[in-house]
């Protein structure tokens with residue numbers, strides 16, 4: 001048996017992504033769930049401001065799809081309530097709630113203030129490592145990132161390979177108008193913090209409302225010079241952080 005190199009995986013991801021460029025998000029999801037990676041793919045969701053769209057699409061195609069929620073133990077209570085309400089409303093049957101390893105938390109964050117001292121290490125402990133463990137059985141995962149979020153996401157491909165997994169980004173080309181239209185058309189409930197000025201929602205210590213005219217993710221790690229948690233870094237860079 002030959003093992004494909006990372007370059008071969010990346011070339012395959014690029015070819016699939018090019019083929020799917022211009023397809024609708026449900027078409028992209030179907031191509032991934034049924035065509036390319038049946039039984040070998042999961043969706044990672046933060047149950048945040050825009051998450052209902054992708055979760056609803058996935059539930060229409062495969063309600064048994066494994067959905068991974070990273071329980072950082074720093075979520076807003078509203079997010080946990082919203083998660084449970086969406087699971088029930090959409091009929092999601094395999095939501096996997098994954099937590100940081102207790103021994104790692106005890107060793108690295110005994111006072112629970114790591115987010116204040118070292119946000120990158122806190123994200124590695126509470127998000128990156130649990131996500132990587134949860135994804136170990138899968139060949140591919142689905143993310144809800146979008147190009148309109150800007151920063152490194154502006155050039156987001158439809159399909160990529162991060163050195164360990166294929167990643168599918170069905171909503172890459174959608175903007176706020178399409179997201180809002182889909183929410184309305186399918187009567188999807190909004191995350192309760194959206195009405196309080198939070199366009200993007202993560203952990204409570206690192207999420208603030210965004211002012212009018214600011215970018216979607218302006219309230220994430222505001223003033224810290226940090227824009228991403230690290231789960232989307234190439235695998236080799238994540239390993240260095242462990």
Ligand code: SF4
Pocket residue numbers: 072074114115118119120122123124126127202203204205206229
């Ligand atoms: S977003 Fe903040 S609280 Fe959450 S894991 Fe990262 S640094 Fe820690």
